[in-house]
Amino acid sequence: xxxxxxxxxxxxxxxxxxxxxxxxxxxxxxxxxxxxxxxxxxxxxxxxxxxxxxxxxxxxxxxxxxxxxxxxxxxxxxxxxxxxxxxxxxxxxxxxxxxxxxxxxxxxxxxxxxxxxxxxxxxxxxxxxxxxxxxxxxxxxxxxxxxxxxxxxxxxxxxxxxxxxxxxxxxxxxxxxxxxxxxxxxxxxxxxxxxxxxxxxxxxxxxxxxxxxxxxxxxxxxxxxxxxxxxxxxxxxxxx
Numbered sequence: 001x002x003x004x005x006x007x008x009x010x011x012x013x014x015x016x017x018x019x020x021x022x023x024x025x026x027x028x029x030x031x032x033x034x035x036x037x038x039x040x041x042x043x044x045x046x047x048x049x050x051x052x053x054x055x056x057x058x059x060x061x062x063x064x065x066x067x068x069x070x071x072x073x074x075x076x077x078x079x080x081x082x083x084x085x086x087x088x089x090x091x092x093x094x095x096x097x098x099x100x101x102x103x104x105x106x107x108x109x110x111x112x113x114x115x116x117x118x119x120x121x122x123x124x125x126x127x128x129x130x131x132x133x134x135x136x137x138x139x140x141x142x143x144x145x146x147x148x149x150x151x152x153x154x155x156x157x158x159x160x161x162x163x164x165x166x167x168x169x170x171x172x173x174x175x176x177x178x179x180x181x182x183x184x185x186x187x188x189x190x191x192x193x194x195x196x197x198x199x200x201x202x203x204x205x206x207x208x209x210x211x212x213x214x215x216x217x218x219x220x221x222x223x224x225x226x227x228x229x230x231x232x233x234x235x236x237x238x239x240x
Contacts, residue, residue: 091143091144092139092143092144092145092146092147093139093140093143094136094139094140094147095132095135095136095139095147095148095149096146096147096148096149097148097149097150098148098149098150098155099150099151099154099155100150100154100155100156102150103150103155106146106148107148107170107173108173109173110146110170110172110173111172112172113171113172114145114146114171114172115144115145115146115169115170115171115203115204115205116145116146116148116169116170116171117135117145117146117147117148117167117168117169117170117199117204118148118149118150118167118168118169118170119131119132119135119147119148119149119150119165119166119167120149120150120151120152120155120156120159120163120164120165120166120167120168121149121150121151121152121164121165122151122152122153122161122164123151125161125164125165126188127164127165127182127185127187127188127190128164128165130188130190131165131167131185131190131195132149134190134191134192134195135147135149137192138192138195138196138199138205141196142205142206145204145205152164152166162181163180163181164181164182165179165181165182165185166178166179166180166181167179167199169199169202169204171203171204176202176203176204177199177201177202177204179198185198186214191213191214193209193213194212194213194214196209197209197212197213197214
């Protein structure tokens, strides 16, 4: 079969009769096809950067034009921020047990911008065991915060048991909040949400709780007083 694009006498006759498109039209169509192919190829290249790792972006950066490079740089920064956040979050997620010799490294030198929450406890004290249990759940919920625990006397010699449990909240080695003794925690009725709310007030964790799960004692007392108050009747009181 003869090539309709070939420059032959027969094709010239067919073009004159309008059976084949003119050579100019063919050249224009070919040019448009090449431009479209280039555009599709370029779009394909730009789209693929979203599926590339940071290393692949660096290896293929010579293939991108100036517009692509601007978009890729923004995407690179986004991926880098996501990577850093993932690395930070995967760093913790569980409660670390330390002793006095670990204190400086794990607390004072924990790192810039890092919140550390330390629970001083002693085995055999039920409330300490309860807080350790809550710490495990909170450590999983807030993996960007460093939750640690230590037997009190290994960190502070002769630390009195009456001060247990004790929780210290640190930021860059400085104490930002402290909770000392059983009364501060409300005893064995302490829930994980109540502890989370209490720690969030120090700024160490960003809670998703919208309000204090434990009603203030004053509200409970007022409610109790209202419930126990005698109802006023419609008749006058009798004289005795």
